[in-house]
Amino acid sequence: MSGEFNLIETYFVGRQTQRCDVLLAAGDDCALVEAPSGYSIAISTDTLVSGTHFLANANPGWVAHKALASNISDLAAMGATPAWVSFALTMPEVDEEWLAPFCDRFFALADQYGIQLIGGDTTKGPLSLTLTVQGLVPKGEALRRDGAKEGDEIYVTGSLGDSQAGLDVILNPTNAGKPNARVLEQRHYLSSPRIKVGEALRGIASAAIDISDGVVSDLGHILKRSSVGAEVDVEKLPVSAQLVEFVASRESALQYALISGEEYELCFTVPEAKREAMWQALADVDCVITRIGQINNSGTLTLTKDGQAISWQLSGYDHFKSN
The missing domain is CATH 3.90.650.10 (PurM-like C-terminal domain)
Known part of the structure; x- marks a missing residue:
């Protein structure tokens, strides 16, 4: 995508306070995070595609909320506390009128739940969003689907x-x-x-x-x-x-x-x-x-x-x- 690095710098870098467990976020080949002792990391990835999960003319702020909230919900189902997110964005072309409200809502929701954006990717193509959220849960305490018993x-x-x-x-x-x-x-x-x-x-x-x-x-x-x-x-x-x-x-x-x-x-x-x-x-x-x-x-x-x-x-x- 033309201007990819400028797009990242403009819309995604420097918008949040860094968490103490994030050793390195954007700017290198990988992010580095550190999980506290006694915790497991819960990870969930979802993709939202224009025309399948939202309409092309949908409010971009609402799309941002839906994309991130759906991933956060996966963490809630496991009893995990949200921590980090990486985000891959594919767009036909850079659309600042769409990106500005999208990013405003995305970071507002991320900050509400204490989530830091630690990396991702941008590329050219049909509009789609892929998010990977990660959260922390005390070892052995994650909620799962396989524990229901008669009488529950x-x-x-x-x-x-x-x-x-x-x-x-x-x-x-x-x-x-x-x-x-x-x-x-x-x-x-x-x-x-x-x-x-x-x-x-x-x-x-x-x-x-x-x-x-x-x-x-x-x-x-x-x-x-x-x-x-x-x-x-x-x-x-x-x-x-x-x-x-x-x-x-x-x-x-x-x-x-x-x-x-x-x-x-x-x-x-x-x-x-x-x-x-x-x-x-x-x-x-x-x-x-x-x-x-x-x-x-x-x-x-x-x-x-x-x-x-x-x-x-x-x-x-x-x-x-x-x-």
Whole structure:
């Protein structure tokens, strides 16, 4: 890319205070970081592509938030504390009107979570963003997907379904006139990674995952890795008043809650014996926590309503599709 080094210097270098565990950041072939004794490093990489994960005309600040927040959410699901990020940017050409608000929002969110940009790359091509985030978790305390046991209770953070409704607004302009359309579109892009929840659940939760493909799919990953089944009471799914008004019925809102992806809320399981410890650990965390079901040994996921098993025809979550 023409002016690559000038672009890096202008938009990405010198914008943050250096963390004490960063020995060398931008300016060399590799970054050097130092993990404290007794900690493991959690690492996650995601790519977002224009036309697949966001539209080309999307607010660049919102795109920046979505890109970084989705990676931070992976750390939250492991109970890790964010530390560093590297970022590879591909653009058709240097677009300063796009880069300026993108970088402003990117660094604001990074600073909010104590994350330092330690390196990356820029190149010419179709617009895409690849981020690798790294965080720290005490050795042996990382939350995983394979620890759920029969009798464990299933919980989720926040409310579910808003992201899918926001996507409906983005992909179908006729939905823009529905109640709360703008609010829901914003929620699709501007999730709140549940780092404090993940940290509080260390040593308490038996399994955890972030909701990126819908709670049905993501809970299914826990069930498969843990070799268990589950029962979920759909009436207990947390849905916002804005979503219910947008889709015009509570039942439709509950269906949205089951399949809505890119929520970046957490789904986790907790043994009944640790229920009180969980509530105590989360007492100072500003996040709604809702119990939605229980783990069993059936090997399958059963949805219930009013005490009866139900079979809703649900289509899975998908990303933006290329034009």
